[in-house]
Amino acid sequence: QQPVQSPQAVILREGEDAVINCSSSKALYSVHWYRQKHGEAPVFLMILLKGGEQKGHEKISASFNEKKQQSSLYLTASQLSYSGTYFCGTENTSGTYKYIFGTGTRLKVLA
Amino acid sequence: NAGVTQTPKFQVLKTGQSMTLQCAQDMNHEYMSWYRQDPGMGLRLIHYSVGAGITDQGEVPNGYNVSRSTTEDFPLRLLSAAPSQTSVYFCASSYKYGSHQPQHFGDGTRLSIL
Numbered sequence: 723q724q725p726v727q728s729p730q731a732v733i734l735r736e737g738e739d740a741v742i743n744c745s746s747s748k749a750l751y752s753v754h755w756y757r758q759k760h761g762e763a764p765v766f767l768m769i770l771l772k773g774g775e776q777k778g779h780e781k782i783s784a785s786f787n788e789k790k791q792q793s794s795l796y797l798t799a800s801q802l803s804y805s806g807t808y809f810c811g812t813e814n815t816s817g818t819y820k821y822i823f824g825t826g827t828r829l830k831v832l833a
Numbered sequence: 834n835a836g837v838t839q840t841p842k843f844q845v846l847k848t849g850q851s852m853t854l855q856c857a858q859d860m861n862h863e864y865m866s867w868y869r870q871d872p873g874m875g876l877r878l879i880h881y882s883v884g885a886g887i888t889d890q891g892e893v894p895n896g897y898n899v900s901r902s903t904t905e906d907f908p909l910r911l912l913s914a915a916p917s918q919t920s921v922y923f924c925a926s927s928y929k930y931g932s933h934q935p936q937h938f939g940d941g942t943r944l945s946i947l
Contacts, residue, residue, distance in 0.1 A: 723892060724875060724877070724892070727875075751931060752931075752933060754935060754936070756936075762940075763923060763938035763939060763940050763941055764876070764923070764936075764938050765938075766935035766936065766937075769933055769935065771933055809875060809876060811936065813930065813931055818889075819864070819881060819883050819889070819930040819931075820878055820881065820891060820892070821864070821866055821878065821881065821925075821927075821930065821936065822878060822892070823868070823875050823876035823877075823878075824875055825873075825874065825875040826873075826875040826876075
């Protein structure tokens with residue numbers, strides 16, 4: 723039931739771009755993106771809402787395809803500080819109140 | 834603001850022991866939840882609460898109990914600890930489910946069961 727994220731891991735050089743995908747089997751109300759540094763708690767990045775409204779964060783943006791129940795996170799001109807594990811979190815429209823996280827994508831940016 | 838506070842930060846238990854992980858938030862959030870994080874499996878929902886007196890099971894509830902007697906507190910109880918419950922546990926809160934507001938996480942409790 724967890725949303726599936728792809729890729730599972732990615733290694734970049736500074737300045738390169740990356741795309742992280744999140745795919746759910748349930749109809750989604752919203753998708754949230756978080757980044758977690760090693761040994762720390764996840765930190766909120768942005769939220770994508772049903773209907774297309776988007777909130778951004780510096781050089782990181784995202785899209786939400788309601789019909790496909792998918793969201794993608796775009797990291798542009800990556801920086802060393804972008805390293806970490808990225809999670810999508812989902813609120814679904816099924817009538818339950820479960821806030822479910824994806825499987826995670828480990829991203830490493832090299833100098 | 835303290836945000837979400839979890840105690841203890843580290844704990845080692847023996848198989849069969851019970852314990853309670855504490856979680857408190859000072860933001861007057863209605864929604865609170867517990868997750869466990871294991872390598873390669875992301876954050877898995879154990880239990881959640883949409884308000885004081887209301888709790889429900891998440892995706893991996895077996896072996897855990899919760900209660901929500903106040904808005905602020907949401908303790909997680911391990912009834913009889915098993916090695917499979919070795920994990921990092923995160924408590925999170927948000928204003929309200931579906932309110933388009935982010936979840937705020939505590940710093941986590943690292944639990945080892947021997």
